[in-house]
Amino acid sequence: MHLFLVLFILAVNPCICKRKHDTTCDVVPKNIHIEVGSNISIVCLTCGHGEIYWTLNTSKVDKSLSTTINSSHTLLSLWNFTNQRATLQCHSKDTHQVIGGTTIRTYLKPRNISCIWHYSDQETESQPDLFTCKWEHQIDPKLDVNYTVLHSTQGEICNTSETTCTVKDVDSGPNSMIINIFSDSIQITVRAKTAALEVDSYTREFQPRHIWKMIPPHYNVTTFSDHLLVVWKRALFLQKCQCEVKYNEMVLSKALEKQENGNMTIEQVESCSNYTVSVRCALLEAPWSDWSKEKTVLTKLNKNYVKLCLWRKVAEPKKNGVRTIHAMWKKIPSTCRDTFTYTITPTPYQEALMGGNYTETLCSDSSCDVEVNQDAHRINLNMFHNVTLLVEDTVHVPAIGESLPRVTNIQASALEGVILLNWKAPVQPVSGYMIDWTHNGNQYYWKKTNYTNATLSGLLDKKPYNVTVTPLFDDKTGHGTQALQICSRVGGPGNVTIDTVPYDKYALVKWEVKSQEECSGDVVRYIVFYSKLDGPQLNVTINGGDQEICLVDLLPDTHYRVYVEATAPTGTTRSNEMLFKTLRFGQFFIPVLGVSGGVVILLVLSLGLGCCVWWRKFKEKLIPNPGCSSLALWPALTQEGTIPVRPFRNPSESVCDRIYTEESQRTSTSPLDSGFNPYPAIQQIEEYIDPDMAPAPEIWPEEWVKPAKTQHPSSPNDSIAPLLPENSPGSPYRSQISGENPGRRPNRLNKNVPVQQSDRKSPVMVYVTLDMFEQNQCS
Numbered sequence: 001m002h003l004f005l006v007l008f009i010l011a012v013n014p015c016i017c018k019r020k021h022d023t024t025c026d027v028v029p030k031n032i033h034i035e036v037g038s039n040i041s042i043v044c045l046t047c048g049h050g051e052i053y054w055t056l057n058t059s060k061v062d063k064s065l066s067t068t069i070n071s072s073h074t075l076l077s078l079w080n081f082t083n084q085r086a087t088l089q090c091h092s093k094d095t096h097q098v099i100g101g102t103t104i105r106t107y108l109k110p111r112n113i114s115c116i117w118h119y120s121d122q123e124t125e126s127q128p129d130l131f132t133c134k135w136e137h138q139i140d141p142k143l144d145v146n147y148t149v150l151h152s153t154q155g156e157i158c159n160t161s162e163t164t165c166t167v168k169d170v171d172s173g174p175n176s177m178i179i180n181i182f183s184d185s186i187q188i189t190v191r192a193k194t195a196a197l198e199v200d201s202y203t204r205e206f207q208p209r210h211i212w213k214m215i216p217p218h219y220n221v222t223t224f225s226d227h228l229l230v231v232w233k234r235a236l237f238l239q240k241c242q243c244e245v246k247y248n249e250m251v252l253s254k255a256l257e258k259q260e261n262g263n264m265t266i267e268q269v270e271s272c273s274n275y276t277v278s279v280r281c282a283l284l285e286a287p288w289s290d291w292s293k294e295k296t297v298l299t300k301l302n303k304n305y306v307k308l309c310l311w312r313k314v315a316e317p318k319k320n321g322v323r324t325i326h327a328m329w330k331k332i333p334s335t336c337r338d339t340f341t342y343t344i345t346p347t348p349y350q351e352a353l354m355g356g357n358y359t360e361t362l363c364s365d366s367s368c369d370v371e372v373n374q375d376a377h378r379i380n381l382n383m384f385h386n387v388t389l390l391v392e393d394t395v396h397v398p399a400i401g402e403s404l405p406r407v408t409n410i411q412a413s414a415l416e417g418v419i420l421l422n423w424k425a426p427v428q429p430v431s432g433y434m435i436d437w438t439h440n441g442n443q444y445y446w447k448k449t450n451y452t453n454a455t456l457s458g459l460l461d462k463k464p465y466n467v468t469v470t471p472l473f474d475d476k477t478g479h480g481t482q483a484l485q486i487c488s489r490v491g492g493p494g495n496v497t498i499d500t501v502p503y504d505k506y507a508l509v510k511w512e513v514k515s516q517e518e519c520s521g522d523v524v525r526y527i528v529f530y531s532k533l534d535g536p537q538l539n540v541t542i543n544g545g546d547q548e549i550c551l552v553d554l555l556p557d558t559h560y561r562v563y564v565e566a567t568a569p570t571g572t573t574r575s576n577e578m579l580f581k582t583l584r585f586g587q588f589f590i591p592v593l594g595v596s597g598g599v600v601i602l603l604v605l606s607l608g609l610g611c612c613v614w615w616r617k618f619k620e621k622l623i624p625n626p627g628c629s630s631l632a633l634w635p636a637l638t639q640e641g642t643i644p645v646r647p648f649r650n651p652s653e654s655v656c657d658r659i660y661t662e663e664s665q666r667t668s669t670s671p672l673d674s675g676f677n678p679y680p681a682i683q684q685i686e687e688y689i690d691p692d693m694a695p696a697p698e699i700w701p702e703e704w705v706k707p708a709k710t711q712h713p714s715s716p717n718d719s720i721a722p723l724l725p726e727n728s729p730g731s732p733y734r735s736q737i738s739g740e741n742p743g744r745r746p747n748r749l750n751k752n753v754p755v756q757q758s759d760r761k762s763p764v765m766v767y768v769t770l771d772m773f774e775q776n777q778c779s
């Protein structure tokens with residue numbers, strides 16, 4: 001751009017250049033290409049302009065870099081020039097006119113050349129047949145570059161447009177002279193050629209044996225019970241080399257002398273694990289071979305690392321003192337393909353010390369049950385591979401009643417699925433503690449600790465665990481102490497299912513909490529949410545003990561929705577929403593209607609019948625003396641005369657009242673009530689039989705909701721009895737039949753009342769004497 005500007009100015013204004021002298025105004029050289037970081041000198045032919053200054057890409061160049069040689073030549077020296085592309089201009093200081101300009105572009109040489117001498121066939125090692133060189137070259141990626149690899153004596157050996165180039169068949173054919181193990185060294189240059197320039201890299205010298213890349217070594221891996229042996233062979237037998245063995249992310253290295261094959265032992269391998277092994281080698285100072293193909297071997301069981309951790313659970317003794325010992329030990333990893341056999345030998349403790357000989361029991365691979373008597377025993381576990389004894393372990397079983405220390409005050413707590421334990425050590429010194437735990441009594445877990453605390457992890461979620469801590473002594477064990485059962489985690493409350501019993505202005509809501517989990521949280525609070533379909537939501541809070549509530553102040557014949565939320569310290573669950581509709585009429589309406597109708601009919605019938613009987617008898621009999629009647633309350637017998645019912649209730653009392661009203665209200669009289677209790681309970685009956693035994697008000701609602709164990713008549717028909725007016729103590733007279741009572745026939749009345757029995761329609765005249773109510777007159 002600037003260059004064009006300069007040219008333009010020069011073209012349109014040639015007089016500037018040839019003002020005073022005939023010398024040309026210009027900057028030389030033009031279109032400079034230099035290597036990045038090199039130094040450069042540029043001359044401005046000032047053609048009599050006097051003092052000048054320089055600009056590089058519009059910014060002024062420091063004056064100190066410029067040297068005036070004579071009146072027409074000024075020299076600019078730039079060191080370490082790194083700009084990729086720049087325009088340099090020379091200006092007249094007086095007129096600020098451009099005297100001349102040039103462009104400078106920089107390039108980089110190919111660098112970091114490396115070459116290797118290697119094999120196309122990675123299996124057999126002889127003279128390598130490939131020669132590959134690589135280099136780096138920073139250049140404008142848009143440029144089309146051709147590279148040539150030059151050999152010092154053989155000239156061009158390889159052409160490419162990449163930054164790597166491979167010469168094939170260098171071991172034979174026309175290229176065979178390029179590299180030779182016996183040649184001292186070879187010199188390599190890389191030439192980069194673009195349309196504009198040609199650049200040669202610096203020449204690098206290589207020793208053939210320093211660029212010789214071996215083939216990956218052939219090797220074998222052998223497993224032993226406690227180590228692995230890696231063995232490999234070398235083709236370049238006459239050269240020193242170094243090798244590396246890689247296994248499971250670890251690398252071991254080994255230097256090999258001339259004429260030495262390689263071997264390496266991998267110690268302390270884990271039992272029954274896969275080890276993936278690979279080897280590589282390199283001549284000294286030469287590049288590493290590729291890693292040889294990986295081989296995976298399965299190690300054998302290393303008996304030195306086998307820890308059976310034998311432990312036992314002692315069952316309660318049978319009557320004869322025989323106890324079942326559940327011996328258990330850690331399983332050998334299932335990855336061990338060998339089969340092992342286990343035997344358990346229980347030996348009485350005293351005789352075990354003397355080396356007695358007792359029967360062995362063949363066991364499964366992780367537990368065994370044997371029986372021992374009440375004496376102390378030593379349980380021996382032997383583990384065999386074929387017939388070779390690999391590992392043995394023993395554990396002690398104390399005698400029944402043996403006085404041995406035990407730990408006390410075990411405290412267990414669960415935190416995020418982990419059980420934390422601590423306990424008080426016995427006064428005697430112990431060598432450790434064994435903790436065992438189980439959630440089902442079949443599968444046990446156990447571990448040893450030296451401290452008086454432990455953390456049990458890896459537990460099943462929300463399961464109750466039984467944890468036992470047993471102190472250990474040098475060759476004995478103490479008695480175990482069991483902690484209270486503890487849940488690994490306490491879940492939320494169980495699922496809530498609800499049920500409703502609607503009435504007209506109230507409704508009974510009952511619910512149940514059921515959990516399929518053994519460790520569910522105890523409910524501390526229930527909240528019953530209910531609302532009309534279009535109304536606001538109301539709620540009632542009930543403490544955790546109760547499981548029912550009566551919703552009051554409802555509208556009759558209306559749809560409601562209700563659900564219950566149970567809250568435990570560990571969470572909240574809510575029931576499904578339930579819809580119900582309140583009744584149109586009170587619960588008593590229909591039955592009362594029916595009962596009243598029946599009563600009226602009965603009354604009419606019995607009145608008619610009574611009238612007949614009375615009419616017939618009245619002719620012969622005198623009017624009974626009311627003075628001989630007792631004014632006592634009506635006896636509390638039903639028709640059957642067996643089960644007394646509770647006859648007296650306030651007619652306005654509802655189901656809800658009965659739950660929550662005071663004792664006095666509950667015993668209030670209501671002839672209507674007792675027949676309509678949908679959940680008659682035995683307590684109700686008892687209450688009537690003996691009011692002193694009536695349950696306390698607090699327990700009454702709970703008992704009340706339970707379906708009666710003794711079926712009490714609950715259909716309206718069955719409960720007519722208390723409705724009958726005759727039974728009402730309010731009018732004892734009405735229930736009296738005016739039948740004959742020979743023993744009590746009042747004599748005086750007999751004489752004084754001449755009754756006209758023949759005419760029912762005529763008013764009956766009754767004479768009452770003032771003393772007729774005195775009781776003693778009747779006897």
Ligand SMILES: *[C@@H]1O[C@H](CO)[C@@H](O)[C@H](O)[C@H]1NC(C)=O
Pocket residue numbers: 037080082
């Ligand atoms: C050249 O310049 C570069 C960066 O500007 C710097 O890193 C380098 O050291 C310089 N070289 C010399 C020889 O001054």
Ligand SMILES: *[C@@H]1O[C@H](CO)[C@@H](O)[C@H](O)[C@H]1NC(C)=O
Pocket residue numbers: 144145146193194195
């Ligand atoms: C690079 O080589 C190809 C063919 O080998 C040739 O067509 C191309 O012109 C060359 N480019 C340059 C910049 O020399």
Ligand SMILES: *[C@@H]1O[C@H](CO)[C@@H](O)[C@H](O)[C@H]1NC(C)=O
Pocket residue numbers: 218219220231232233
């Ligand atoms: C590896 O084992 C195979 C078969 O046993 C044997 O032929 C080969 O020579 C061994 N290779 C090495 C490097 O020991």
Ligand SMILES: *[C@@H]1O[C@H](CO)[C@@H](O)[C@H](O)[C@H]1NC(C)=O
Pocket residue numbers: 231262263264
């Ligand atoms: C392993 O190499 C050592 C020398 O480094 C040699 O003494 C030994 O015999 C070799 N062992 C095997 C098993 O080849």
Ligand SMILES: *[C@@H]1O[C@H](CO)[C@@H](O)[C@H](O)[C@H]1NC(C)=O
Pocket residue numbers: 272273274296298335
């Ligand atoms: C070892 O490798 C084999 C085959 O790759 C595999 O089947 C086996 O499960 C592995 N064993 C272990 C312990 O990783």
Ligand SMILES: *[C@@H]1O[C@H](CO)[C@@H](O)[C@H](O)[C@H]1NC(C)=O
Pocket residue numbers: 357358
């Ligand atoms: C142990 O008993 C077995 C058979 O029950 C017998 O073969 C063996 O010799 C006995 N060993 C000793 C040391 O008594």
Ligand SMILES: *[C@@H]1O[C@H](CO)[C@@H](O)[C@H](O)[C@H]1NC(C)=O
Pocket residue numbers: 386387
């Ligand atoms: C196990 O015993 C059988 C014969 O009893 C034998 O053939 C086999 O080699 C043995 N294995 C080992 C690992 O000792």
Ligand SMILES: *[C@@H]1O[C@H](CO)[C@@H](O)[C@H](O)[C@H]1NC(C)=O
Pocket residue numbers: 438439440441466482485
């Ligand atoms: C846990 O201990 C309790 C109390 O000793 C016992 O009733 C229950 O059966 C035990 N449970 C298991 C699974 O051992």
Ligand SMILES: *[C@@H]1O[C@H](CO)[C@@H](O)[C@H](O)[C@H]1NC(C)=O
Pocket residue numbers: 432448449450
């Ligand atoms: C317990 O202490 C003994 C020595 O008293 C020690 O050998 C052992 O490693 C300790 N065990 C643990 C689990 O710390």
Ligand SMILES: *[C@@H]1O[C@H](CO)[C@@H](O)[C@H](O)[C@H]1NC(C)=O
Pocket residue numbers: 451453454455
């Ligand atoms: C035992 O308690 C100590 C101190 O309270 C604590 O540092 C340690 O981690 C606990 N050990 C276990 C196994 O919980």
Ligand SMILES: *[C@@H]1O[C@H](CO)[C@@H](O)[C@H](O)[C@H]1NC(C)=O
Pocket residue numbers: 493494495514515516517520
């Ligand atoms: C609640 O009921 C669901 C479905 O019946 C069941 O999957 C879940 O385990 C129950 N939850 C509890 C705590 O019992």
Ligand SMILES: *[C@@H]1O[C@H](CO)[C@@H](O)[C@H](O)[C@H]1NC(C)=O
Pocket residue numbers: 527538539540
């Ligand atoms: C219960 O209702 C009252 C008002 O009637 C309201 O303030 C409260 O937030 C409700 N409680 C819940 C848990 O919704």
